[in-house]
Amino acid sequence: MDPEQLREYGHKMVDFIADYYKSIESYPVLSQVKPGYLKGLLPDSAPNNPESLQDVFDDIIQKIIPGITHWQSPDYFAYYPSNSSTAGFLGEMLSAGFNIVGFSWFTSPAATELEVIVLDWLAKILKLPDKFLSTGKGGGVIQGTASEAILVALLAARDMILRKVGNKSLEKLVVYASDQTHSALQKACQIAGIYPENFRILKVDSTSNYALSPEVVSKAISNDIFAGLIPCFICATVGTTSSAAVDPIYEIGKIAKAFNMWFHVDAAYAGSACVCPEYRHHIDGVEEADSFNMNAHKWFLTNFDCSVLWVQDRNALVQSLSTNPEFLKNKASQDNSVVDFKDWQIPLGRRFRSLKLWLVLRLYGVENLQSYIRNHIRLAEQFEQLINSDSRFEIVAPRTFSLVCFRLIPTSNYSDNGYKLNRGLLDAVNASGKIFISHTVLSGKFVLRFAVGAPLTEDRHIVTAWKGTFIRLGLDFVLENH
Ligand code: PLP
Numbered sequence: 001m002d003p004e005q006l007r008e009y010g011h012k013m014v015d016f017i018a019d020y021y022k023s024i025e026s027y028p029v030l031s032q033v034k035p036g037y038l039k040g041l042l043p044d045s046a047p048n049n050p051e052s053l054q055d056v057f058d059d060i061i062q063k064i065i066p067g068i069t070h071w072q073s074p075d076y077f078a079y080y081p082s083n084s085s086t087a088g089f090l091g092e093m094l095s096a097g098f099n100i101v102g103f104s105w106f107t108s109p110a111a112t113e114l115e116v117i118v119l120d121w122l123a124k125i126l127k128l129p130d131k132f133l134s135t136g137k138g139g140g141v142i143q144g145t146a147s148e149a150i151l152v153a154l155l156a157a158r159d160m161i162l163r164k165v166g167n168k169s170l171e172k173l174v175v176y177a178s179d180q181t182h183s184a185l186q187k188a189c190q191i192a193g194i195y196p197e198n199f200r201i202l203k204v205d206s207t208s209n210y211a212l213s214p215e216v217v218s219k220a221i222s223n224d225i226f227a228g229l230i231p232c233f234i235c236a237t238v239g240t241t242s243s244a245a246v247d248p249i250y251e252i253g254k255i256a257k258a259f260n261m262w263f264h265v266d267a268a269y270a271g272s273a274c275v276c277p278e279y280r281h282h283i284d285g286v287e288e289a290d291s292f293n294m295n296a297h298k299w300f301l302t303n304f305d306c307s308v309l310w311v312q313d314r315n316a317l318v319q320s321l322s323t324n325p326e327f328l329k330n331k332a333s334q335d336n337s338v339v340d341f342k343d344w345q346i347p348l349g350r351r352f353r354s355l356k357l358w359l360v361l362r363l364y365g366v367e368n369l370q371s372y373i374r375n376h377i378r379l380a381e382q383f384e385q386l387i388n389s390d391s392r393f394e395i396v397a398p399r400t401f402s403l404v405c406f407r408l409i410p411t412s413n414y415s416d417n418g419y420k421l422n423r424g425l426l427d428a429v430n431a432s433g434k435i436f437i438s439h440t441v442l443s444g445k446f447v448l449r450f451a452v453g454a455p456l457t458e459d460r461h462i463v464t465a466w467k468g469t470f471i472r473l474g475l476d477f478v479l480e481n482h
Contacts (some may be wrong), residue, residue, distance in 0.1 A: 007413035009053055014403050015080035016057060020065075024073050024456070028433025031069045038067060050396035069436065074456035075465065078438040080269045080298050080403075081453030082242070087363040088303035090358025101349045102326075108352070112339055115142055118361065121312055122296070125366055129287040132310040134339075140310040141317075141344040142353045146268035148346060149183035149293035150235065154188045156316040157233040157262030157290070163319075165230060172197045173232040174224050178212040178247065180240040182266065198229065205462040206443050209398050210245035212236060217255055225259075233262045238282050239270025242440040242449075243405050244396035246270070246282050253288020265289045268307070272299035273401050276370045282400075290316075299402075299453050301372065302360050306353050318343045357399070372455075376402040379462050380452040386466040392474065396442055402452040407445060408474055422446040428473045435465045 019133055042062045070076060072084050102111030119140025120133050132138045143149045154273040158173060165172075175194050177185050178323025179201050189199045200220050204210050204312055208395055221231045234256050249265055256263035265286055273279040293309045296302035311317055322343035324333075332338045342348050364372070380402040380457035387393045387406050410418030426439050438449050453460070 012053060012057075013055055016060075021072070021456075024070055025075065025362075027070050027072045027073070029066075029070050029075045029434060029436040030430045030458050031067050031112060032431070032433060033067045046371070053469065056233070058386075060302040065330060072454060072456065074454055074458065075434075075435040076454045076457075077450045077452060077465065078436045079449075080263060080451050081455075082297060082304050083299060083301045083453070083455055084303050085301035085360060085364075085455055087359040088159035088301055088329065089191060089358045090363075091347050091359040092303045093358075095352040095355045102352055103348050103350055104328060104333055104340040105427075106332050106340075108289065111350075111352045111354065112258065113342060114352075114358060116140075116339060117306060118354045118358045119310065120320055122308060122357070124431055125272070125323060126283070126294075127280055128292065128310060131287075131312045132292065134311075136197045136310040137259060137314065138310060139314045139340055140308055142357070143293070143307045143309050145184075146182070146266060146295050146307045147187060148268060149291075150182075150184050150264065151191055151308050152309065152317060152321065152345060153264045153291040153293075154185075154192050154194075154233055154310070155260065155320045156311070157264075158192050158194070159320040160262065160316050161232050169230060171195050172198070172228065172230045174200060174221075174229050175232060176200045176202060176217060176220060178202050178204045178210075178232040178237070178240075179211075179243055180204055180210050180245055182239055182241050182268070185235050194232075200224070204245070208376055210240060210243050210442065212247040214251035214255060221259055221261075230263045231259045233264065235266055238267040238274075239264060239401060239403075241269070243442055244270060244399070244401050244403040245397070246400060248285070249283065250285025250288060253285050254370075255298040257288060262290045263288055263433065265292045268295040269298050269403075270291060270401050272282045273373050274367065275300075278371055279373075279401070296357055296360070299373070299376070300360065301364065301369065301455065302357050306357055308357075314339075314344070319344065336450070373402075376452045376457070379457060379459065380450075382405055382459065383450055383452065383462050383466060386419075386462075390471070393470075396445055396447045404448045404450040404452075404468075405440070405442065406450070417444055417446075421445045422448060425470075425474055428476070429469055432473065434469045 071082050073140055100108040100111055102108040107114040123132050123140060130136055160171060166395045170193055173194055175189050202212060202216050202220055204212055212216060224231055234252060236249045236252045238246050253263050267283060274283050291309060291311045293307060295307055296306040297304040333340050340349055380399060382403050384399050387395060392408060393406055394409050395406050407418060407422045410421050426448055440447050440449055
C-alpha cells in the first residue's frame with residue numbers, strides 16, 4: 001500500500017462517488033440490462049500490466065453503471081431499503097483502511113471491545129432488557145445478515161435442547177414460524193438439520209393482519225407434544241417481509257417459555273423504527289425472547305453489512321459455535337478474560353463492522369436518527385393517502401411502518417383476481433426506470449409493495465411516484481386491459 005497513491009486515488013474515488021450521488025436521479029432505478037450483458041463488454045482475461053484509474057472509471061461509467069440497480073436512489077421503493085449514509089460510508093472506509101480480521105479479541109482488541117460497547121449503546125436506545133447487555137449474561141454481536149443471525153440462534157437452540165435430550169433426538173425437534181416468516185428461517189432449518197416435516201409453517205391471514213395467532217401456536221405445539229415430538233424453536237417477526245405485520249411477541253414469548261423453547265424475534269426491518277418511543281411498543285415482550293435481531297444496514301443509515309443480534313445467554317452461542325485450534329490459542333482467550341466473536345458466528349474471519357455503526361450513532365445522534373425514521377413513516381402515510389384518494393386502487397394490508405401494500409382493484413372482467421393486471425402494472429412501472437418497487441402475494445392477491453426508506457427520498461419523490469408513474473401507467477393499464 002503506497003500511502004501517497006492511496007491519497008491521490010482515494011480523493012478521486014470519493015469525488016467519483018460524490019458525483020454519482022449528485023446524479024443518481026438521472027439513472028433508471030432498476031437496471032435495464034439483459035442477462036450476460038457484461039461478458040461482451042469486458043476482455044476475457046485480466047490485464048498483464050497495470051491500467052490507469054481513469055480507464056477503470058471510464059469502464060465503470062460505460063459498462064458497470066448500466067448494470068447497477070440504484071438502491072440509494074430516492075426513487076427506490078422495492079423490497080426493504082438498504083441504507084447508505086456519509087457516516088456509514090466513512091465507517092466502511094475506515095474499516096477497509098485498517099483491514100483487520102478481528103476473530104479473537106487478541107487479533108485486534110479495539111474491534112471486539114468497540115463492538116461490545118456500540119451494541120450495548122444500541123440495545124439501550126432500543127430499551128432492550130438489561131439481560132441482553134454485555135454486563136449480564138448476554139450481549140450483542142454483528143452478523144453479516146439476518147439470515148446468519150437466525151441461523152446461529154437456531155443452532156444454539158438446537159444444541160441446548162440436544163444436550164438435554166440426546167443427539168439422537170434431532171429428528172424430533174420442531175421449529176415454528178408463520179407463513180410470513182422470512183425464508184431465512186427455512187434455510188437455517190435446512191442447514192441445522194431440522195427434519196423438513198418438523199418445520200411448522202403456521203398459516204396466517206387478513207383477519208389477524210397477517211400476524212401469528214398465539215392460539216394457533218399453542219395448538220400446533222400441543223399436537224406435536226402429543227405426537228412425541230419436541231418443540232425447540234419459535235421465530236416471531238416484527239415487520240414481516242411481505243407486509244410488515246407484527247407478531248404478538250409477548251404472548252408468543254410466554255408460550256415459548258411455558259414449553260422451554262427458544263424464542264427468537266426477527267425485527268430485521270422494523271427494529272430500526274423501535275428507536276422511536278412511539279414505535280417501541282411493537283417490541284414489548286422482547287424480554288421473553290432468547291434472541292433478537294435487527295438489520296442496521298436496512299433502515300438505520302449503516303452501510304451493508306451490519307445485522308445486529310442480541311442474545312440473553314451468550315454461552316449458548318459459544319457452546320454451539322466455538323472451536324479452539326492450537327494455531328489460534330492466545331493467553332487472553334485461554335484465560336477466558338475476553339470475548340472472542342469467532343465463537344458467536346459461522347465464519348472465523350470478521351470485519352471491523354462496529355466502526356460504521358459507531359460513526360452513525362456519533363455523527364447523527366439518537367434524535368436525528370429518530371427524526372429520520374419518522375420522516376420515512378410520514379412519507380409512507382402520504383403515499384397511503386394518495387392511494388386512498390383514488391377509488392381504482394386499494395390498500396391490501398394495514399400500514400404500520402414505512403411499507404404500503406396496495407393494488408389496482410380488478411373489475412369483474414378479471415378471472416384471476418387481478419393477478420395479471422397488477423403484475424403488468426409492476427412490470428410497466430419498473431421498466432419505466434422512474435421508480436423501482438417489488439411485489440408479494442397476500443391472501444391470493446398480487447400486491448404491490450412500496451417501501452419508503454432510501455435516505456434521499458423527499459416529499460417530491462412520493463408525489464412524482466404516484467402522479468407521474470402509478471397514475472399514468474396505472475391508467476394506461478386499466479384502459480388497455482378493458
Ligand atoms: N427477516 C426479515 C423480516 C427480512 O425482511 C429480511 C430481508 O428483507 C430478512 C430476514 C433477511 O435479511 P438478510 O438479507 O439480512 O439475511
